[in-house]
Amino acid sequence: MVLLSLPVAASALGTLALSVDRIEHPGFGLQGLQFSFPVGGRASLSIARLRVADRHWRNVRLDCAHGSLDATVVRCTDGVFRLPGLPHPLQISFRLDLATRAGTFAIGTPDGTRLTARLPGDGSVRAKVIGLDLAALPTWLPVLKPWSPTGRFDGELLWHPTRMLELTGRLSGGAFGSADGLHAAEKLALDVRVDAVLKSGRWDWIAELGWREGAAYLHPFFVEAGPSLHAHGQLRPGVLEVHEASVMLEGVEQLAASARINLATGMPDRLSVALAGADLAIVGPRWLAPLVAPAAGERLRFAGRVSGALEFEGVHLRALDAVFDEAGVSLAGGDGGPGLAFGPLSGHVPWRHGLPTRGELQIGGGRWQKLALGAFDLGVSIDERSIRVDRVRIPLLDGALVFGETVLNAGSEGWVGKGSLVIEPVSMRLLTDALDLPSMSGVLSGSIPGLRASPGEVVLDGTTVVSVFDGYLRATGLRVLEPFGVGSHLTADIEARHLDLEQLTETFSFGTITGFVDADVRRLELVRWRPVGFDARVSSSPGRYPRRISQRAVQNISALGGPGAMAAIQRSLLGFFDTFGYREIGLGCVLKSGVCEMSGIGDGAEAGRFVIVSGGGIPALDVIGYNRRVDWRELVERLQRVIEGNAAAEVR
Known part of the structure; x- marks a missing residue:
């Protein structure tokens, strides 16, 4: 009017x-x-x-x-x-x-844009635009200025404010780019059509959008032309109803949404999204890889199908469904060899606000490098603020990982989990071969009776026991802060009992030592997974058993001790024997401020002198150290050289 x-x-x-x-x-x-x-x-x-x-x-x-x-x-x-x-x-x-x-009306600009409009006299407008330069839009719509849009738009509009609206148009040569470089597009060609009819005070509308040409980078996604949108709904004072908006997307049978949008706030009061039959082999590299592993996207492979649904009220999630059909993912190793794989995964996991639900998953197994996990089923009970995972047994080589019932509870600071783990005996030879570690004999088994995890912290309650080298390791007070952060911090006390020295030294090509040792590591502290403090001691286990040490082991222990360590036997005699008897082995290190304070058998009363190996039997020898203060990094480097067989032993 x-x-x-x-x-x-x-x-x-x-x-x-x-x-x-x-x-x-x-x-x-x-x-x-x-x-x-x-x-x-x-x-x-x-x-x-x-x-x-x-x-x-x-x-x-x-x-x-x-x-x-x-x-x-x-x-x-x-x-x-x-x-x-x-x-x-x-x-x-x-x-x-x-x-x-x-x-x-006829309006023209120096760059060739032309707008013509006709007012029939009934309050309606019939308009046509030719060659509208999008670069001029920020002058009229300042909100577009940070995007630097370019391109040309041609279209027609028929609008009667009391009856109907029809808009058709095409964008060609479109482009935009944000100042931070995280969003950009070029050579865009889009077709748009909107039809609306006014009925009983509301507008019934239909909209179509077709992306014909060009590509866009919307961090972290790179998207090419092809998708199209069809939507319909109603427009009432202050409210935009989207009854259904369906997107045609390669690799997806159906992607649809509905919403009720408050025009005063621009936010949806209600939103539902449904996905059906998404082929992970197609949508995975394009939509999932940039989220989970953008740097390794070329090595990621996806398989199977997934469907799902989300329902929101305002910003609050009210319902979720995830359905998997033979879904799987794998990450090839950096050298193209075996990497990480998981699946196939099938099953349904639902969640409802305020209602308990139950999910069931069937998992075909997994693989890390050469280490394979067998198939297992997973049952999940979900409540408003808790997730309960049933006891599950996951086959691992010739043994298994058995997780007791695991519970996750939502707290004020995030999710907190509690559970337990038992490692059923696994062949160390199979395990080390699968992990490309030096081959070890014996079996690995263990028990973690209490495991607690919260945002930024993992704590093992009680005592954790792992059987290895015919003995066992026991950890108490194990606590990890920020395990995946740059400031990771671990504290624990560890004791080992009756470790078979022959298995241990054979594994790391250290020479041969028969017998058994006990070890204690008190007040262990790691920062960024590197030791910064501990009080450690290794000594012969009590009892009667053969105690022999090979010439090569003597040389390596002497090299490990550095120039201050020596074998108390003549060099000429050392060459006549392959093995020697010993009575006791003892070595201690207190690490503080990057320096290891060394000690040996007994209380080390003699100033500067400490015995690492005490001779016994025929022939016998002592290995003696004289340098009690050793730089920790230097000591680690010596150990690495010894294991790699590159140490040049100094025997005096």
Whole structure:
């Protein structure tokens, strides 16, 4: 509707002037119009206030090369319209009948954009735009300025504010880019169509969008042309209803959404999203890999299908369903060899706000490097703020990992989990071969009776026992802070009993030592998984058993002790024997401030001198150290050289 007020119409010698208080239309509004028609056919127009949609300007001016006023009909031909903020004036021609509200408009820009509009007089608008330069849009819509849009748009609009709206158009050569480089697109071609009909105070609408050409990077996703959107719904005062919006996407049978959007806040009051039959081999590399492992996307492989649904009220999730059908993922090793694999996975996991649910999953197994896990089933009970995982036995080589019932509870600071783990006996030879470690004999078994995990912390309650080298390791007070962060911190006390030295030394090619040792590591502290403090001691286990040490082991122990260590036997005699008897082995280290304070058998009463190996039997020898303070990094490097067989033993 157009409202007119003509309070003043006056003439003066050689000039005709006309004042209009205001003109109101759903698409634009004008206040304080002053028309001036000097003799000679020229005309000028000044507007105190101009509104186009939601944009407002003050004191704008139009100069017409040819203008006229004929009764209620105003004409302007070859007009130049200057608007504050526009880099170039607009070229305008129009004819407006102030009585019938009918007219025509034509607007052009120096870059070739042309807009024509016809007002039939019934309040409707028929408009056509050719070559609209998107680079000019930020002038009218400042919200677009950070995106630097380019491209051209051609389209047609038919709008009757009380009956209907039809919009069709095509964007070609479109592009945009954000200042941070995280979002960009080029060579875009989009087709758009919107149809709406006003019924009983609401607009019933249908919209279609087709992406024909180009590509976009929307961090972290790279998307190419192909997807299309079809949506329909209703528009009521303050509310946009999306009854269904379906997206045609490669590799997906159906992707649909519905929503109720509060136009005052721009946020959905209700949102539902449903995904059906997504082929992971297609959608995985494009949509999942950038999220889970962007740096290793080329090595990720996906298989199977997945479906799901989400329901939100405001920002709160109210329901979730995830359905897996032979789904699986694998990550090839950096050298192209075996890496990580999981699946196939099948089953259904539901969740409902305020209601208990039950999920069942069948997992075909997994693999890490050469270490394979067998198939197992997983049962999950889900409540509003807790997840309970049933006891599960996961086959591992010739043994198994048995997880007791695991419970996750949501707390004020995040999820907190409790559980337990038993390692059923696994062949150390099979395990070390699968992990490409030095081959070990014996079996590995263990028990972790209490495991607690919370955001940034993992704690083992009670005592953790692991059987290895025919003895056992026992850990107490094990606590890990930020296990996956840059500031990881571990503390624990560890004791080992009756470890078979022959198995141990044979495993690491250290030479051969028969017998057994006990070890204690008190106040162990690791920062970023590197030792910064502990009080450790290794000594012969009590009891009667063969105690022999090979010549190579003697040389390596001497090399480990550095220049201050020596074998108390003549070099000439050392060459005559392959093994020697010993009575006791003892070595201690207190690590503090990067320095290891060394000690040996007994209390080390002699200043600077400590015995590492005490001789016994025939022939016998002692290995003695003299340098009690050793740099920790140097000691580790010596051990690495000894294991690698590169140590040059110093025997004196």
